[in-house]
Amino acid sequence: MTRGPDARIGGDLLTIEGLTKAYPGVVANDDVSFTIRQGEVHALLGENGAGKSTLVKMIYGLVRPDAGRMTLRGTGYAPATPHEARGSGVAMVFQHFSLFEALDVAENVALGMENPPAMGQLAARIREVSEAYGLPLDPLRLVGDLSAGERQRVEIVRCLLQDPKLLIMDEPTSVLTPQEVGILFETLRKLASEGTAILYISHKLEEIRTLCDTATILRLGKKVATCDPRETSARQMAELMVGQTLQTPTRDAGTPGAVVLALKDLSVRSSNPFGTTLKKVTVEVRAGEVLGIGGVAGNGQDELLAALSGEARAPSGAVSLNGTAIGHLGPNARRSLGVLTAPEERLGHAAAPDMSLTENALLTGAIRENLVSSGFLKWRATEDFAKRIITAFDVRTPGPGHAARSLSGGNLQKFVIGREILQRPTVLVVNQPTWGVDAAAAAAIRQAILDLAEGGAAVIVISQDLDELMEVSDRFAALNEGRLSEPRPAKGLTVDEIGLMMGGAHDMEVAHVAE
Amino acid sequence: MDLSSINPVVLIASLMVASTPILLAALGEMVVEKSGVLNLxxxxxxxxxxxCGFAIAVETGSPTMGFVAAALGSALLSMIFAVLTQLFLSNQVATGLALTLFGLGLSSLLGQGYVGIKxxxxxxxxxxxLSDLPVLGRILFSHDLVVYxxxxxxxxxxxxxxxxxxxLILRAVGESHDAAHALGYKVVAIRFAAIxxxxxxxxxxxxxxxxVRVPQWTEGMTAGAGWIALAIVVFASWRAGRILLGAYLFGGVxxxxxNLQAAGAAIPVEYLSMSPYLITILVLVIMSSSRGRASLAAPASLGRSFHASS
Known part of the structure; x- marks a missing residue:
């Protein structure tokens, strides 16, 4: 780790030449070529749908290329299955973990290995390797009981046990606290210093600038550039990724108005047996203000949204709108008062997957947009409303008659957020507004949120993307095990301070001290 | 009622015979469900x-051939289910129900010439x-090969x-077929084998x-044994040991x-006839409800269709 990058980077490990893969109607990879060297941390950058996943699936033997060839350590490399890829020294940590919750850590590790030793020996080796890399793990625990960060350790340890020459990591930091990210980076640097090449897929530019030696940027299936991320600005890389000049969301900082939404000692038991109970959440949101709420997933975000939308009832005084107690009201009553919400799960919670966009527009817009008269639906008005959302928020769809399921994640998210914003909310609560959304769409959504606040609405943005929260929030608070920290002005907060607010220090301890 | 006519040794010995069909069926179904497939x-x-077993045993005169033919015949039938659900991604519940109806019809067609034959x-x-041991010999060591x-x-x-x-791979496929596929395991092939x-x-x-148990051929002679086998798999929390317990409990009751009917018990026959179903399910429900995590024992991918996205 102390050696410079040039000392550790060796000869060519994997050379990719002209790799092409087409699916019906879309070319996922078009003539992609680049080289990964030994001991190099190589970033693969690109928007959703740029072809990053298809490319690594070809390297890992899950997908066969239509054309092109790969050379691994001087010999031809064309894995037909992941087994062959692992046999050649290529290992992969998946974005959506490829773990089995009902099996224990050792069994999970064994499933990802070619010739696992007997279970007893394997458990000992897991302990040994995980300690050596500062990722302590108990081989006998069920994966279902582990946190997201610990689950990722299982995946990494599974790869390390096979002495990989090339380690592929697909969006590894999306579920980690800043402190956990720090630990992960130390592990990766240690690995690289031992000669392992790492192919690091991400769209978080600052991470890539701190960690990676080289970056290859893909756009619409084609390679657009290879650059040195330490000498290229994040903005330049983002523009290469998107292919256009990016607008950073902006607004004029106004002075916040009167308190609109007040939560006082809000405690709500979760409806999910594995959920988190909210404990005495107290906070005020003013007109024209954006309150950002961070925290690692599963610390009460879903429960907070449910308590605000009215899905979970609270004592009436615990939630008040303009001084009126509304805690006892259900979702429809709150909607008519102007408290609107957009939950995290697009398909199944925010939208009914198999219903058309028109029908989905009706589901939350019926009251405020006056789309029902004496029990009958006003289809024409509803369709107009849906069309207005589609136009105003640039939702790419053939028409409002198409099912919500048929839209891409980013487009559906624009529809869901637009549907609420066009209803002129007094208070808008959104959970993960840009999760899995490409950069251009995310920027549009953030701009819409800021415009709404500028128009005088109180907005709460719950998110796990800290960059996003720093961009849109006036004040920042963090959820940790159902408790909300004291909100602080977002301007000038450092990553360390945020990490402490999120309870990251606790995780640090777990990671550094052997269990 | 004359309870003295019930001989406990004979009772236990015949219990093992009565339980064996359900035990075999439930054990097979457990393996299928562990791979994430629900075959009703x-x-x-x-x-x-x-x-199949009856016809071939009668034609060849060899019960062994009969058992082999039965295993092959039913495995062949299950392949219809496997092709429909694994390759054509049909709904597993509907396909399983259809398989039962088809099997009942097919069996009465095949069995037309075999009614009343021994x-x-x-x-x-x-x-x-060993068979000459007192009590134990009669109970444990006087059965046919299939029981053992x-x-x-x-x-x-x-x-x-x-x-x-x-x-482990079979269980992994049943837990998360997507993760198993991502690691390179052949989900469909493994499920075909399990089915x-x-x-x-x-x-x-x-x-x-x-x-053995009856022994003759009558239409619809399984009389719901397959359904009990299915119920036993669920209430046994997908564990082989508990399936043995459930099957023997059902057979025992x-x-x-x-025996109680024969002894002229004062309880109406209908109640006695329903008692095995009722008692088995009750006992297994109580056993599985006592543990908090029992509901989590079900394979997480159970009943879901798998389609590789790439």
Whole structure:
């Protein structure tokens, strides 16, 4: 780790030449070529749908290329299955973990290995390797009981046990606290210093600038550039990724108005047996203000949204709108008062997957947009409303008659957020507004949120993307095990301070001290 | 009522015979469900196994050939289910129900010429002096090969799932077929194998009914045994040991109520006849409800269709 990058980077490990893969109607990879060297941390950058996943699936033997060839350590490399890829020294940590919750850590590790030793020996080796890399793990625990960060350790340890020459990591930091990210980076640097090449897929530019030696940027299936991320600005890389000049969301900082939404000692038991109970959440949101709420997933975000939308009832005084107690009201009553919400799960919670966009527009817009008269639906008005959302928020769809399921994640998210914003909310609560959304769409959504606040609405943005929260929030608070920290002005907060607010220090301890 | 006419030694010995068909079918279904497939066609596969085994045993004069044919016939039938659900991604519940109806119809067609015939008798295992032991000899060492085979199979399935790599892969496929696919395991092929094994076990169980337990062929003779096998798998929390317990409990209550009927118990026959179903399910429900995590024992991918996205 102390050696410079040039000392550790060796000869060519994997050379990719002209790799092409087409699916019906879309070319996922078009003539992609680049080289990964030994001991190099190589970033693969690109928007959703740029072809990053298809490319690594070809390297890992899950997908066969239509054309092109790969050379691994001087010999031809064309894995037909992941087994062959692992046999050649290529290992992969998946974005959506490829773990089995009902099996224990050792069994999970064994499933990802070619010739696992007997279970007893394997458990000992897991302990040994995980300690050596500062990722302590108990081989006998069920994966279902582990946190997201610990689950990722299982995946990494599974790869390390096979002495990989090339380690592929697909969006590894999306579920980690800043402190956990720090630990992960130390592990990766240690690995690289031992000669392992790492192919690091991400769209978080600052991470890539701190960690990676080289970056290859893909756009619409084609390679657009290879650059040195330490000498290229994040903005330049983002523009290469998107292919256009990016607008950073902006607004004029106004002075916040009167308190609109007040939560006082809000405690709500979760409806999910594995959920988190909210404990005495107290906070005020003013007109024209954006309150950002961070925290690692599963610390009460879903429960907070449910308590605000009215899905979970609270004592009436615990939630008040303009001084009126509304805690006892259900979702429809709150909607008519102007408290609107957009939950995290697009398909199944925010939208009914198999219903058309028109029908989905009706589901939350019926009251405020006056789309029902004496029990009958006003289809024409509803369709107009849906069309207005589609136009105003640039939702790419053939028409409002198409099912919500048929839209891409980013487009559906624009529809869901637009549907609420066009209803002129007094208070808008959104959970993960840009999760899995490409950069251009995310920027549009953030701009819409800021415009709404500028128009005088109180907005709460719950998110796990800290960059996003720093961009849109006036004040920042963090959820940790159902408790909300004291909100602080977002301007000038450092990553360390945020990490402490999120309870990251606790995780640090777990990671550094052997269990 | 004359309870003294019930001989406990005979009772326990016949309990093992009565339980074997359900034990075999439930064990096979457990392996199928562990791989993440819900095959509700157990009843249909059992009865097809019953007539295949019966017909071949009568034609060849060899019960062994009958059992082999039963296993093959039901495995073949289960392949229809496998092709429909795994390759054509049809709904597993609907396809399983259809398989049961199809099996019941097919078996009565095949069995038309075999009503009222007596099959060749299945020989007892010759265990030498062990069979002459007092009490124990009668209970444990005086059965045919299939009873011992079914008990060995319980042990084999348990060990397979717990200790072998193939068993671990089978469980992994049932837990998360997407993750298993991402690691490079052949989900569909593994599920085909599991479905085939389940079919063969159900067939053996059916043949045991028509060749040993009854022994003759009548239409619809499985009388819901396949459904009980399905229920036992769920309430046994997908564990081989508990399946043995559930099956023997059901068989035991069945034999006991028949004895009570014969002894002229004052309880109406209808209540006695329903008692095995009721008591087995009650006991297993109570057992599985006592543990908080029991509901989590179900394979997480159970009943979901798998389609590789890439």
């Amino acid at each position: 066609g157990v009843e249909g596969m059992m009865i097809v196994g019953a007539i 099959p060749p008798s299945t020989p007892k295992m010759d265990l030498g002096p 085979f079914s008990l060995a199979l319980v042990l084999a399935v348990w060990a397979f799932l717990k200790f072998t790599r193939a068993g 085939g094994f389940g079919g063969a076990c159900a067939g053996l169980g059916g043949a045991y009914l028509s060749l 069945t034999v006991l109520q028949l």
